[in-house]
Amino acid sequence: MEQKSSVKSFGGTQGVYSHASKTLSCDMKFAVYTPEGKGPFPVLYWLSGLTCTEENFITKAGAQRVAAELGLVIVAPDTSPRGEGVPDDPEGAYDFGLGAGFYLNATEEPWSKHYKMYDYITQELPALLVDMELPVDGTRAGIFGHSMGGHGAMTIHLKNPDKFKTCSAFSPIVAPSQVPWGKKAFSNYLGSDETKWSDYDATALVAKQPSKAEILIDQGTADNFLAEQLKPELFANAAAGSGQPYALRMQEGYDHSYYFIATFIEDHLRWHAERL
Amino acid sequence: MEQKSSVKSFGGTQGVYSHASKTLSCDMKFAVYTPEGKGPFPVLYWLSGLTCTEENFITKAGAQRVAAELGLVIVAPDTSPRGEGVPDDPEGAYDFGLGAGFYLNATEEPWSKHYKMYDYITQELPALLVDMELPVDGTRAGIFGHSMGGHGAMTIHLKNPDKFKTCSAFSPIVAPSQVPWGKKAFSNYLGSDETKWSDYDATALVAKQPSKAEILIDQGTADNFLAEQLKPELFANAAAGSGQPYALRMQEGYDHSYYFIATFIEDHLRWHAERL
Numbered sequence: 001m002e003q004k005s006s007v008k009s010f011g012g013t014q015g016v017y018s019h020a021s022k023t024l025s026c027d028m029k030f031a032v033y034t035p036e037g038k039g040p041f042p043v044l045y046w047l048s049g050l051t052c053t054e055e056n057f058i059t060k061a062g063a064q065r066v067a068a069e070l071g072l073v074i075v076a077p078d079t080s081p082r083g084e085g086v087p088d089d090p091e092g093a094y095d096f097g098l099g100a101g102f103y104l105n106a107t108e109e110p111w112s113k114h115y116k117m118y119d120y121i122t123q124e125l126p127a128l129l130v131d132m133e134l135p136v137d138g139t140r141a142g143i144f145g146h147s148m149g150g151h152g153a154m155t156i157h158l159k160n161p162d163k164f165k166t167c168s169a170f171s172p173i174v175a176p177s178q179v180p181w182g183k184k185a186f187s188n189y190l191g192s193d194e195t196k197w198s199d200y201d202a203t204a205l206v207a208k209q210p211s212k213a214e215i216l217i218d219q220g221t222a223d224n225f226l227a228e229q230l231k232p233e234l235f236a237n238a239a240a241g242s243g244q245p246y247a248l249r250m251q252e253g254y255d256h257s258y259y260f261i262a263t264f265i266e267d268h269l270r271w272h273a274e275r276l
Numbered sequence: 277m278e279q280k281s282s283v284k285s286f287g288g289t290q291g292v293y294s295h296a297s298k299t300l301s302c303d304m305k306f307a308v309y310t311p312e313g314k315g316p317f318p319v320l321y322w323l324s325g326l327t328c329t330e331e332n333f334i335t336k337a338g339a340q341r342v343a344a345e346l347g348l349v350i351v352a353p354d355t356s357p358r359g360e361g362v363p364d365d366p367e368g369a370y371d372f373g374l375g376a377g378f379y380l381n382a383t384e385e386p387w388s389k390h391y392k393m394y395d396y397i398t399q400e401l402p403a404l405l406v407d408m409e410l411p412v413d414g415t416r417a418g419i420f421g422h423s424m425g426g427h428g429a430m431t432i433h434l435k436n437p438d439k440f441k442t443c444s445a446f447s448p449i450v451a452p453s454q455v456p457w458g459k460k461a462f463s464n465y466l467g468s469d470e471t472k473w474s475d476y477d478a479t480a481l482v483a484k485q486p487s488k489a490e491i492l493i494d495q496g497t498a499d500n501f502l503a504e505q506l507k508p509e510l511f512a513n514a515a516a517g518s519g520q521p522y523a524l525r526m527q528e529g530y531d532h533s534y535y536f537i538a539t540f541i542e543d544h545l546r547w548h549a550e551r552l
Contacts, residue, residue: 010538060335064538254284263284263341
């Protein structure tokens with residue numbers, strides 16, 4: 001474990017760490033914001049979207065101000081394995097491979113050796129926080145994210161509602177099995193048998209195993225990806241059918257960017273803090 | 277004038293514009309945040325530091341939230357002329373040429389054709405806002421900035437206290453004539469006659485023409501550039517000697533980054549709004 005940087009922010013510390021991940025068989029970076037004080041603090045895992053690294057959220061979302069006030073630790077991992085030997089999209093596309101791990105465990109070659117982001121987020125990363133002796137109360141953990149990371153947060157919560165107790169999302173890919181981004185990623189990472197895709201599809205999951213915790217979703221109406229890739233109504237319909245509590249808030253005029261996230265991040269942080 | 281982007285942020289609009297600058301003889305970009313509502317609003321000019329463009333402040337500082345609340349327009353220009361034919365540091369160094377216009381009017385070849393950032397900020401840019409019919413009350417204008425931009429803000433305020441009525445700075449270069457960054461820039465842009473440098477040196481200016489308005493400076497104690505390049509005590513001593521009202525706040529443990537700016541941006545915006 002190597003600390004790459006440590007910067008004071010709103011009285012607390014914004015750190016970035018690098019470590020050799022056993023799960024992903026590569027070096028990985030992740031960011032941790034720790035408020036001032038002894039804690040232990042509840043912890044929120046932030047999962048970023050396509051093309052992002054551990055940097056985007058910590059530089060653009062403006063979360064540290066509110067995390068400092070509420071006493072929340074926020075962990076922001078990278079979005080895929082990286083480095084020499086990690087395969088990428090053959091054409092270098094932005095929506096698959098590097099920067100596009102989709103928070104699943106790949107089963108197909110050549111992806112299955114490194115692309116195990118589901119295990120990394122749910123097992124290795126929480127254990128790392130314990131090893132690092134961060135002032136975190138791991139029993140009070142929530143998860144949230146953006147776009148591909150909203151997909152990750154919702155699927156991880158639905159599969160682990162006792163470990164990741166609260167869940168919210170900005171502009172999430174709610175039904176990857178039914179949209180181009182998800183079909184491309186899942187057919188490569190998981191193979192052509194679509195019955196195996198449902199285990200990483202929030203809309204499919206919520207239909208058969210709703211959690212008892214409300215899921216909060218904010219979605220901008222001016223988001224260029226809304227109609228083709230995001231389709232939050234698919235999740236809403238499935239959630240309504242299975243009794244999953246949820247709130248889908250359509251935010252008039254907002255797009256898919258971090259300007260949208262920054263506008264509503266305070267709402268989300270307060271919402272998680274009240275529940276953790 | 278071309279609008280490059282327009283994104284909703286905290287109810288208002290974060291825009292980026294491009295235009296052919298007559299002053300700089302090149303195309304220039306600048307960012308404008310406009311709160312919701314009819315205004316007219318007071319306007320703050322933000323001047324960024326070395327290596328920055330119009331993007332850094334609007335993505336990293338978290339200013340939109342507070343500007344929306346207070347009703348402030350914030351204009352953030354690029355930090356130098358750009359584009360084909362604009363000369364750069366012969367070795368491509370980060371601290372001179374592109375991204376390092378130092379908010380002055382160069383008098384020496386080959387810089388004097390394009391490097392006229394002082395006239396651009398003080399004349400062309402305010403006139404553009406009028407032409408654009410933005411909801412701005414140009415009689416209520418302030419200026420602030422970071423590092424090289426703090427230098428720009430302080431010198432522009434001291435030379436134009438009736439036009440840029442309020443002034444604050446984060447980690448400013450307060451005495452460019454006395455530090456390596458400034459000596460390199462000034463000797464190239466203004467020539468070797470150091471008597472001509474004082475017109476763009478806040479410490480020299482404040483000794484002979486203090487303004488009546490308090491100048492607010494925040495400086496992190498963990499800033500790597502503090503001892504060699506920034507030296508805020510030089511300005512403080514000169515200001516004390518000439519009767520310039522000022523507040524120099526040394527912020528324990530903070531560095532030179534946007535994490536520092538983000539932590540105290542709300543303070544600065546409220547401080548300007550109270551005075552405009």
